[in-house]
Amino acid sequence: MIExxxxxxxxxxxxxxxxxxxxxxRGEKVAVxxxxxxxxxxxxxxxxxLEKPDSGEIWxxxxxxxxTDIDTDSVRQHMGMVFQHFNLFPHLTIRQxxxxxxxxxxxxxxxxxxxxxxxxxxxxxxxxxxxxxxNMLSGGQKQRVAIxxxxxxxxxxxxxxxxxxxxxxxxxxxxxxxxRDVADSGMTxxxxxxxxxxxxxVASRVLFxxxxxxxxxxxxxxxxxxxxxxxxxxxxxxxx
Amino acid sequence: MRLFxxxxxxxxxxxxxxxxxxxxxxxxxxxxxxxxxxVGTIVGIILGLLVALIKYSYxxxxxxxxxLSLLNWVANLYTTVIRGTPVVVQLLILFSxxxxxxxVVASFIGFGVNSGAYVxxxxxxxxxxxxxxxxxxxxxxxxxxRATMRYIILPQAIKNILPALFNEFIALVKExxxxxxxxxxxxxxxxxxxxxxxxxxxxxxxxxLMYLCIxxxxxxxxxxxxxxxxxxxxx
Ligand SMILES: Nc1ncnc2c1ncn2[C@@H]1O[C@H](COP(=O)(O)OP(=O)(O)O)[C@@H](O)[C@H]1O
Ligand SMILES: [Mg+2]
Numbered sequence: 001m002i003e004x005x006x007x008x009x010x011x012x013x014x015x016x017x018x019x020x021x022x023x024x025x026r027g028e029k030v031a032v033x034x035x036x037x038x039x040x041x042x043x044x045x046x047x048x049x050l051e052k053p054d055s056g057e058i059w060x061x062x063x064x065x066x067x068t069d070i071d072t073d074s075v076r077q078h079m080g081m082v083f084q085h086f087n088l089f090p091h092l093t094i095r096q097x098x099x100x101x102x103x104x105x106x107x108x109x110x111x112x113x114x115x116x117x118x119x120x121x122x123x124x125x126x127x128x129x130x131x132x133x134x135n136m137l138s139g140g141q142k143q144r145v146a147i148x149x150x151x152x153x154x155x156x157x158x159x160x161x162x163x164x165x166x167x168x169x170x171x172x173x174x175x176x177x178x179x180r181d182v183a184d185s186g187m188t189x190x191x192x193x194x195x196x197x198x199x200x201x202v203a204s205r206v207l208f209x210x211x212x213x214x215x216x217x218x219x220x221x222x223x224x225x226x227x228x229x230x231x232x233x234x235x236x237x238x239x240x
Numbered sequence: 241m242r243l244f245x246x247x248x249x250x251x252x253x254x255x256x257x258x259x260x261x262x263x264x265x266x267x268x269x270x271x272x273x274x275x276x277x278x279v280g281t282i283v284g285i286i287l288g289l290l291v292a293l294i295k296y297s298y299x300x301x302x303x304x305x306x307x308l309s310l311l312n313w314v315a316n317l318y319t320t321v322i323r324g325t326p327v328v329v330q331l332l333i334l335f336s337x338x339x340x341x342x343x344v345v346a347s348f349i350g351f352g353v354n355s356g357a358y359v360x361x362x363x364x365x366x367x368x369x370x371x372x373x374x375x376x377x378x379x380x381x382x383x384x385x386r387a388t389m390r391y392i393i394l395p396q397a398i399k400n401i402l403p404a405l406f407n408e409f410i411a412l413v414k415e416x417x418x419x420x421x422x423x424x425x426x427x428x429x430x431x432x433x434x435x436x437x438x439x440x441x442x443x444x445x446x447x448x449l450m451y452l453c454i455x456x457x458x459x460x461x462x463x464x465x466x467x468x469x470x471x472x473x474x475x
Contacts, residue, residue: 083380
C-alpha cells in the first residue's frame with residue numbers, strides 16, 4: 001500500500017533520513033523503534049508529507065504522492081495521524097474536534113458526523129464528555145479523543161508518533177488498549193513507540209532505525225529475541 | 241483677584257464654547273475624529289490581515305511559488321516604508337495626488353494604510369502564538385492550510401489579537417489629530433480654528449479634556465472585554 005524508495009531528508013548539514021526504502025502492505029502493523037534522534041518522527045512525517053523529502057519517492061495506493069502535482073490535502077484525508085502531544089483543538093468541544101474535518105471537507109453532513117462522533121465516543125467511554133472542552137480531559141482521555149478524531153476520517157492507514165510518551169504512567173494502558181483495538185479492526189498502522197512490550201504484542205513487523213537508516217527489521221519475536229545488528233543489541237539491552 | 245480669574249475664565253469659556261453655538265463645532269470635530277479612527281482601524285484590519293497571511297504563507301513553505309515571493313516582497317516593502325515614514329508625510333503625499341477628491345477620503349486611506357502596517361504585526365504575533373501542533377493536526381486531517389487557518393488557528397489567535405486591535409483604535413483616536421494638515425475638520429483642527437477666531441487658548445484645553453475622556457472611556461471598555469474573554473477562556 002505504501003512504497004518508499006530511496007527517501008532522503010536533511011536538516012542543514014544533518015542527514016536525518018539516509019536512502020530509506022521500505023514497503024508497507026495493507027493490514028500490516030509496523031512498529032518503528034530506535035534511539036532518540038534516529039529519524040523515526042521524520043520518517044513518519046514524510047509518509048503524510050508533513051515533512052517534504054529532499055529526494056526519493058513515496059507511493060501510496062499506486063500513486064506517487066511525492067510528485068509535484070499531487071494534492072497533498074486529499075492524500076492526507078486517507079492517512080490519520082496521532083501526535084505525541086495530542087494536539088486537540090482547545091477552542092472546540094470534544095464532539096466538534098471529531099466532526100470538524102469530515103464536515104468541512106464535505107465527507108459527511110453535520111448530523112451524520114455528529115452521529116459518528118457519538119458512536120466513537122461511546123466506544124471509548126467518553127460520551128459524557130462530548131460537549132466539554134479538551135482542558136477538562138486527562139492526558140489519556142485527550143489522546144484517545146485524538147485517535148478517534150483521526151478515525152472519523154475513515155483513513156486507510158494510521159500513523160502514530162510516540163502516542164504514549166507524553167502520558168503519566170497510569171494512563172498509558174488505556175491508550176494502548178484503544179490502539180490495540182484499532183489494530184484488531186484490521187487497520188494498517190505505522191507506530192513509533194518506546195513501548196517494547198506493546199510492539200512485540202501488536203506489531204506484525206518491527207523496524208529498527210538508527211542514524212537515519214533502517215538497520216534491521218523482522219517479525220517481533222525474531223527481532224527482540226535474536227537481534228543481529230550490534231546497535232540493535234545495544235539499544236535493546238538498554239530499554240528492555 | 242480670584243474673582244477676576246474666574247470671570248475671565250468664564251468669559252473665555254463663553255467665547256470658545258457657548259457663543260454662536262460653537263459647542264456644535266466640537267461635536268462635529270469629535271464625530272470626525274471617531275469616524276477617522278474607526279475607518280482607519282477597519283481598513284487597517286483588512287490590510288493587516290492580508291499582509292500577515294501573505295507573510296505567514298511565505299514563511300511556512302519550503303519552496304515558494306514566484307507569485308507568493310512577489311507578494312511577500314510587496315508586503316515587506318509596504319510595512320518598511322509605512323513604519324519608516326511619518327504619518328503626516330504619508331497624508332500630505334496622498335492629499336497631493338490629483339485624483340484624491342478631498343482630505344477626508346485621503347485620511348480614510350492614509351490612516352488605514354498606516355494602521356495596516358502595524359496591525360499586520362498584531363496578527364503575525366497572534367498567529368505565531370499558537371502552537372505549530374495545531375496547524376499540523378489540522379493539515380494531517382486533510383484540511384487545507386486556508387481551512388486550518390480559518391477554523392483552527394485564527395479562532396484561537398483572536399483572543400490575543402482583539403485587545404491589541406482595540407489598542408490600535410485607541411491610538412488612532414489620538415493619531416488622527418494630525419488630519420488637520422490636510423484640511424480635515426477633526427477635533428484638533430476645530431479647536432485650532434476656534435482659537436484663531438476667538439483669540440483665546442481655552443479651546444485647546446477643552447479638546448485635550450475631550451480626548452482624555454474618550455481614551456479613558458475606551459480603556460475601561462477594553463478592560464471589560466478582556467475580563468469577559470479571560471473568563472470564557474477554555475484553555
Ligand atoms: N525541524 C527540524 N529542524 C532541524 N532539525 C530537526 C528538525 N526536526 C528534527 N530535527 C533533527 O533531526 C533528527 C531526527 O529527529 P526525529 O526524526 O525527530 O528523531 P526521533 O523521532 O527518532 O527522535 C534529530 O537530531 C533532530 O534534532
Ligand atoms: Mg520523535
